[in-house]
Amino acid sequence: MAANSENAQDNVRELRCRVLVAGVGGGAGNVLGHALAEWNEPPTVAAVNTDARALDATAIGLKVPIGRTVAKGMGTGGDAELGRLAANEDLDALRALVSGHDLLLLVAGLGGGTGTGAAPVLARIAREEGLLVLAYVTLPFAFEGARRQEQAQEGLADLKQSADAVVCLPNQRLHALLPSDTSLPDAFAFVDRMMSAGIRGLWTLLARDNMLNLDFSDLQSLVENSGNECCFGFGEGQGAGKAEQALQGLLDGPMLEKGRVIANSGAMILSVAGGPDLSLAELETIHRRFQEAARPGARISLGAAVLPGWTGRLALTVLAAEHWIPPPKSGALVLETGPEAPVEAPPGRGRKNAQQSELQLGGANDRGRFRDVAPTIVEGADLDVPVFIRRGIRIPS
Amino acid sequence: MSIEPIVALEIGTSRVRVFVGEAREDGALMITAVGDAASSGMRKGEIFHFDSVCACVETALRQAEEAADLKINEVYLALSGSQIEALPTRAEIPVDGEIAQEDVDHVLRMAKEVTLPADREILHSIFGQFAVDGLPGVTPVGLVGQRLAAEMLIVHGVHSRMVNLVRVVKALKLEMAEPLFSGLCSAQAALSADQKRQGALLIDLGGGKTDYVVYAQAKIADAGVIGVGGDHVTNDLARAFRLSTTEAEALKWQHGDAMVSAAGRTRRLPLPTAAGEAPRTAKLSDLQTIVHLRMEETFGLIAARLKRQKLLSLLGAGVVLTGGGAHLKNVAPLAEKVFGLPCEIGVPRNASGLTANLAVPEYATGVGAVLHGYRSARAAAERSRSTWKRLAHWFGVS
Numbered sequence: 118m119a120a121n122s123e124n125a126q127d128n129v130r131e132l133r134c135r136v137l138v139a140g141v142g143g144g145a146g147n148v149l150g151h152a153l154a155e156w157n158e159p160p161t162v163a164a165v166n167t168d169a170r171a172l173d174a175t176a177i178g179l180k181v182p183i184g185r186t187v188a189k190g191m192g193t194g195g196d197a198e199l200g201r202l203a204a205n206e207d208l209d210a211l212r213a214l215v216s217g218h219d220l221l222l223l224v225a226g227l228g229g230g231t232g233t234g235a236a237p238v239l240a241r242i243a244r245e246e247g248l249l250v251l252a253y254v255t256l257p258f259a260f261e262g263a264r265r266q267e268q269a270q271e272g273l274a275d276l277k278q279s280a281d282a283v284v285c286l287p288n289q290r291l292h293a294l295l296p297s298d299t300s301l302p303d304a305f306a307f308v309d310r311m312m313s314a315g316i317r318g319l320w321t322l323l324a325r326d327n328m329l330n331l332d333f334s335d336l337q338s339l340v341e342n343s344g345n346e347c348c349f350g351f352g353e354g355q356g357a358g359k360a361e362q363a364l365q366g367l368l369d370g371p372m373l374e375k376g377r378v379i380a381n382s383g384a385m386i387l388s389v390a391g392g393p394d395l396s397l398a399e400l401e402t403i404h405r406r407f408q409e410a411a412r413p414g415a416r417i418s419l420g421a422a423v424l425p426g427w428t429g430r431l432a433l434t435v436l437a438a439e440h441w442i443p444p445p446k447s448g449a450l451v452l453e454t455g456p457e458a459p460v461e462a463p464p465g466r467g468r469k470n471a472q473q474s475e476l477q478l479g480g481a482n483d484r485g486r487f488r489d490v491a492p493t494i495v496e497g498a499d500l501d502v503p504v505f506i507r508r509g510i511r512i513p514s
Numbered sequence: 515m516s517i518e519p520i521v522a523l524e525i526g527t528s529r530v531r532v533f534v535g536e537a538r539e540d541g542a543l544m545i546t547a548v549g550d551a552a553s554s555g556m557r558k559g560e561i562f563h564f565d566s567v568c569a570c571v572e573t574a575l576r577q578a579e580e581a582a583d584l585k586i587n588e589v590y591l592a593l594s595g596s597q598i599e600a601l602p603t604r605a606e607i608p609v610d611g612e613i614a615q616e617d618v619d620h621v622l623r624m625a626k627e628v629t630l631p632a633d634r635e636i637l638h639s640i641f642g643q644f645a646v647d648g649l650p651g652v653t654p655v656g657l658v659g660q661r662l663a664a665e666m667l668i669v670h671g672v673h674s675r676m677v678n679l680v681r682v683v684k685a686l687k688l689e690m691a692e693p694l695f696s697g698l699c700s701a702q703a704a705l706s707a708d709q710k711r712q713g714a715l716l717i718d719l720g721g722g723k724t725d726y727v728v729y730a731q732a733k734i735a736d737a738g739v740i741g742v743g744g745d746h747v748t749n750d751l752a753r754a755f756r757l758s759t760t761e762a763e764a765l766k767w768q769h770g771d772a773m774v775s776a777a778g779r780t781r782r783l784p785l786p787t788a789a790g791e792a793p794r795t796a797k798l799s800d801l802q803t804i805v806h807l808r809m810e811e812t813f814g815l816i817a818a819r820l821k822r823q824k825l826l827s828l829l830g831a832g833v834v835l836t837g838g839g840a841h842l843k844n845v846a847p848l849a850e851k852v853f854g855l856p857c858e859i860g861v862p863r864n865a866s867g868l869t870a871n872l873a874v875p876e877y878a879t880g881v882g883a884v885l886h887g888y889r890s891a892r893a894a895a896e897r898s899r900s901t902w903k904r905l906a907h908w909f910g911v912s
Contacts, residue, residue, distance in 0.1 A: 135788050216758050217788055247752045247759055333756075485749040486759060490557040493741035495815060500742050503750035504807040512754040512800050 134323050134333040137218040137248075138316060139163045139181075141236040142200070143192065144226020144255065146175045147305070152313030153177060160320055163214055165239060167203045167231050168192040181214055183207040183235060193230025197268050200234020208242060215243040219333065220323070221250045222316055223280065225272075228257035228265035233272030240280040245486050249337055250280040253316055253349070255308055258288040279489075282340040284349045284436065286312060286372075293371040311372075314351045318388040318434030322420035329400070331386060331420030336436075339384050339418070344440030348378045352433045359391075359431040360399040364406050367433055376410050383441030384416040388434040392427030403433065416441075517891045519546070519582065522883030523571065523589040523688075524696060525679055527556040527722025527745060528838065529876070530570045532578035532586070535865065535884035542866040543888045545881060549578030558741045559595025559723035561678045568685050575686065588689040590887040592696040592879050593679045594723050596671035598637065600737040603628055606663040613646065613654045617662055625666040635676065637695055638669040642733040651732070667734050669695050691887060697725030697737055699882030700836045704860030704875070705729065712830035715853070716860065717816065718879060719839025721745050726816050730828035736820070742812050744839045750804045755796050761786045765801070767841075772809045772848040774802040809845060813852040832856035836878035 138160055140149040146164050153159055153176055163179040166172050169190035172180045182190070184203020193199040204211065215221055221243040225232035232254075240250045254276065257265045276283050288308055295304055322331040340347065350373040354362025368376040379385065387407060389400060404419055411417060484492065487501035494500070498507060505512050520535045520543075532549035551574040555566025579586055605624035609617050626639045642665035644654045654662055676693065683690050700718040701710075710729045718725040722743045728736040747770065752762035769783055778799035785794040820826045832855040835846060840859045849857040861873040862881035872881070 135791065216760070219756055245759075247749075247757070247762075485753050486745065487557060487749065490560070490562055493558065495740070500740075500811075501746065501749075503746075503753050503804070504811050505750065505754065505804055508807065510803070510807070512804060513796060 134220055135218040136160045136220045136222065136320055136323060137163065137215060138222045138224065138320065139165055139214065139239065140177070140224040141165045141239055142225055142229055142232030143168060143171050144229060144232055145224040146171055146177065148224050148226075148255075148309045148312045148316075150176050151306075151309040152317055155313065156317060161218070165204075165211070165214075165231075165235065167200065167235075179214075181207070181210055183210065183231075193234065195265070195268075196230045197234035197272060200229075200231040201238060202234070203231065204235035204238035208238075211239050211242045212246060215239075215246050215248055218243075218248055220336070221248045222320065223250060223252040224254070224312065224316065225252065225276075226255045226257075227269035227272040227276075228261060229268075233268050237272065237275040237279040240276060241489060244279065244281070244488055247485055249333075249340060250282075251319075251336075251340055251347070252276050252280040252283045253312055254283060254285055255312065256285060256287040258292065258304070277345040280345070282343045282345055282347045282438075284315070284347045286315075286349060290371050290374075311351055314353075314432065315349045315434050315436075318351070318390060318432060319386075319436065321390060321422045321424070322386075322388045329389075329419060329421040331388065331418060335386060335418045339386055339416075339436065339438055339441070342384070342442050343438035344442060346438070346440055348373065348382070348435075348437045348439060350378070350435040350437070354431050354433075355429055359429070360402050360433075363431050363433040364403060367435060368406065368410055373435065373437070378437055378439060379407065379410045379435070380412060381439045382411060382415060382437040383439075385411065385418070385435055385437035387417065387419045388436075389419065389421040389431065390424055390427065390434075391421070391431045392429060393423055393425075394428050395421065395423055395431065399431070407435075517888065517895065519584060520884050520887035520891060521578070521586050521589045522592060522699075522880050522887060523575075523683070524592040524699075524880045524883065525556065525567060525571060525682060526553055526594075526720055526879075527559055527743060529553050529721070530567075530574040531877070531880045532574045532589075533877075533880040533884045534578050534582040534584065534586075535881075535888055537888065538866065543885060545865055545872060545884065547578045547582035547584075548872065548877075548880075549574035549576070549581070551577065553721075557722060558743065558745070559593075559720060559739065560675050561682070564678070564682070564685075567682055571682055571686060575688075586688065588691050589683060590691045590883045591679065591683055591693045592699045592883040593637075593671075593676060593693055594696040594720065594725055594739055595741065596675040596679075596739070597741070598669060598671040598695055598697075598725075598737070598739045600734075601628060601630075601668045601670065602642070602665065602735070603668055604663060604665045606661055609659055609662045611658055613657050613659060613662055615655055618644070618654055618664075621662050621664040622666070625664040626668070628668050630668075630670055633672055633674065634670045635673040636668055636670045637676065637693060638667075638698065640667045640669065640698075640734050642666050665733070667737070669698070669737055671695075671739075692890065694883055694886055695725070695737065696720075696879045696883075697727045697739070698734075699880070699886060700725065700860075700878040701727040701729070701882065702885050703862040703865070703878045703882030704834055704836045705831075706863065709831040709834065713828045714831040715816070715820065715829050715833045715855070717813075717833060717835050717837075717849070719744065719835060719837035719842070719845070721838060724812055724816075724837075724839075728820060728825050728829070730825050735825055735828075736823060738819070740812060740815055742808075742815075744842075747805055747808050747842075750808055751801065754800070754804055755785055755794075757786060766805070769798060769801055770805045771798075771802045771843045772806055773844040774799055774806055778802045805842070806848065809842070809848055810852060813849055817853055826853070826855075829853075829855055832858070834858055834860035836860045836875040838876040840875035 164177040165181045167184045167188035187202045225236035352363040352366030484501040492499045522533045524531045530553045534547040555563030645663040646659040701716040713730045716727045720743045724740045748762045781798040782795040846857045
């Protein structure tokens with residue numbers, strides 16, 4: 118145990134971005150339980166639930182019970198309103214949970230009570246605390262009934278309002294990946310595995326010193342300009358043709374609608390995980406194939422991690438923004454700032470100008486703690502957005 | 515004449531404060547108790563989470579009740595946000611010969627009648643001045659003329675947002691004495707009669723918003739709110755350096771500076787990090803630039819409004835800064851630069867019995883609200899005053 122915690126310390130030291138993974142509700146607990154089992158060096162993972170028994174049962178160490186008064190330690194019986202009330206009862210606990218982190222990967226199964234009702238509340242609290250919030254959600258299978266579907270759609274709309282971006286995994290789409298005789302528990306387990314792979318793929322790239330690192334700002338740029346919605350795909354391969362295999366699974370598979378999602382996306386992040394045998398040629402192939410599949414001018418960021426024990430194995434995770442709006446380049450702004458020399462905006466790194474930030478939903482994160490209140494618009498400028506961002510001044514300089 | 519203790523409640527974005535004032539034997543006002551609690555559930559001077567706000571107000575009320583040994587039943591509420599702005603109005607009536615009190619009442623009623631957008635409500639109708647046959651600044655009753663004019667300033671805000679603040683008072687089972695624009699309260703406490711006569715701009719730098727009030731040509735010429743406050747500085751820093759709100763707030767008060775210094779370009783500051791995270795630093799000049807840009811913009815917006823109304827050249831006494839933001843390093847030199855006028859930090863001055871620790875800029879609003887309450891109560895006790903005098907004695911300069 119001692120060696121383990123030392124190991125964990127080392128990993129924490131490597132973190133450049135403080136990631137919190139939180140699962141809200143029972144479905145999410147299953148996904149993260151699955152992820153933890155395969156995770157060598159897990160980030161902070163928390164389970165948020167109304168159901169005390171489910172919390173007791175989960176392998177996740179950090180447990181945040183909510184709604185002890187309204188839900189009395191039971192589930193919500195599929196009532197999203199109860200889930201929302203439960204979260205509102207424990208706002209302080211949720212705030213304490215998220216504070217001190219940069220990124221929240223929020224996991225929720227939409228359709229049920231706690232996931233649907235409480236997840237938007239947690240997302241809102243996290244954004245108030247200045248975190249970038251990326252929500253990974255599943256939508257119910259068609260056979261789970263119309264009520265769950267409807268409730269899930271309402272929850273999704275709420276979550277899109279309160280999170281920076283939502284990565285939505287319709288279970289129905291995954292259904293197509295499974296043989297028709299798959300049993301119900303196997304189908305759910307498969308969904309859990311897909312989700313956990315997607316979350317792990319992203320976290321690995323952000324949190325470790327990798328062969329090819331993904332910067333937090335790459336993710337931030339993708340998420341903030343995604344129009345509140347991202348799409349996620351996962352493919353893996355083994356043996357000699359592992360890159361081809363993973364690519365084929367992804368680009369021809371149903372998760373990205375046989376490549377249609379990639380063809381439509383303005384920006385995407387590719388995360389490659391492999392063993393020590395991961396070659397540059399494989400990375401080049403992956404990058405080229407995505408470049409060909411994507412629309413001209415799409416922004417493709419690629420990160421790669423080499424994991425011990427992964428020899429002969431390759432996993433490819435994609436986060437793509439179909440509704441991506443490129444952050445406009447500001448002209449060379451020159452500004453006197455006190456006795457300092459004029460600061461010039463570096464070309465290409467300029468941020469939205471005032472007018473655009475008013476028009477763009479994607480600029481919401483720039484408003485930080487003010488994003489949920491009415492904006493202060495004066496002469497077309499959203500004053501809640503930091504002045505340095507509106508004027509395209511790069512900080513840190 | 516005995517006046518009950520006056521209680522003012524200020525629900526701010528960062529603090530909730532309660533001030534209790536009592537009349538001394540010599541008639542001067544003395545602040546006898548202060549309740550001061552952290553605020554939550556407020557954004558930009560407006561309510562964001564009703565229950566949190568109520569809980570904070572309750573804490574501050576209990577503090578003040580205990581300190582004053584008094585049960586608080588009624589409060590003057592200093593409010594802001596709500597897109598409060600001011601509209602100057604003017605009415606003129608023909609008169610025949612000697613001007614009577616009825617003529618004065620009539621013209622004042624007319625000047626107060628304005629048509630505002632449906633979602634807005636009048637918060638104050640402040641008397642400016644009378645003019646008889648084009649001669650301004652006169653006391654009309656008894657004069658002979660043909661035309662009597664009155665000028666007023668109508669301070670109004672978005673009804674629903676002001677009502678939400680009033681609802682907090684109701685929820686706590688308190689009586690509402692009067693809602694007051696917090697900027698006017700600050701001006702009452704921090705500006706001297708001389709400053710008002712010479713013309714002055716008062717800016718109250720709050721946590722969630724910035725109030726301003728302009729005295730020019732011996733009357734209140736403009737007032738308003740800009741929905742930008744100290745929280746915006748904090749948010750800018752949090753965004754730039756990837757800090758939590760709490761960390762950014764601490765950094766702002768420790769190293770925040772409204773001016774960029776040459777030394778700042780070489781000095782690096784340690785940034786807070788999570789346990790085990792690699793140490794991070796930031797250039798002091800980056801931090802100074804962020805604060806400078808934000809404050810410069812806020813002052814610049816007020817300066818532009820005043821310039822459009824040609825008021826900037828009428829401010830003989832310069833700029834007075836109140837509110838918690840007045841503690842920000844170099845904020846007065848920056849205001850001098852933006853407005854091209856002398857600038858000072860204002861503290862409550864128009865109430866006696868203040869101990870040294872009450873003479874701070876962030877107490878201007880609360881003390882000003884008590885002052886207003888005290889003077890209204892006194893005026894109510896002296897019913898002999900005529901209508902316009904009662905309007906004029908306060909907010910005006912006479």
